[in-house]
């Protein structure tokens with residue numbers, strides 16, 4: 001299964017980027033994944049007549065993926081502008097996300113671990129006609145305590161839970177092919 005990973009943080013030491021890299025490595029036998037570059041120009045309809053090359057490349061990668069993994073931080077109780085901008089680009093000219101299966105994980109420093117961001121994200125992706133794995137909510141709160149200095153996810157309960165979510169996603173994907 002070819003999976004496009006969209007990470008909603010551009011920060012070098014982002015917990016969400018670290019989480020995406022962890023998932024990429026740990027489940028490499030199940031998911032052939034690529035973390036896409038979301039450092040794109042801000043969406044502007046005027047650019048649609050002459051799409052920037054990085055937007056063209058991004059849209060193509062989303063379109064060619066079998067599934068999408070969203071790795072979201074929480075900014076002011078919602079998703080980041082970076083992630084929304086990528087989703088907006090993916091939704092225009094060609095509907096790159098429509099009908100695609102996907103799943104969501106997220107890490108934040110707050111106690112609720114992106115609950116509110118993920119609720120918004122599910123609403124957005126539903127509008128887009130995506131098929132998002134129901135339930136299976138990976139909310140990693142207090143993210144600064146869950147990774148070591150090398151970026152390894154050290155919380156065993158969290159790792160075990162992500163194992164089950166990835167397993168469930170692969171079954172969901174196979175059932176809905």
Ligand SMILES: Cc1cc2nc3c(=O)[nH]c(=O)nc-3n(C[C@H](O)[C@H](O)[C@H](O)COP(=O)(O)O)c2cc1C
Nearest residue numbers: 009011014015016017073074075076077108109110
């Ligand atoms: C603009 C902004 C708003 C934030 N709002 C929230 C929030 O609503 N809830 C929360 O748990 N953390 C919030 N945070 C803290 C983030 O969880 C923290 O910066 C986290 O490290 C961001 O994810 P990243 O490590 O992947 O960049 C906010 C951070 C920023 C920069």
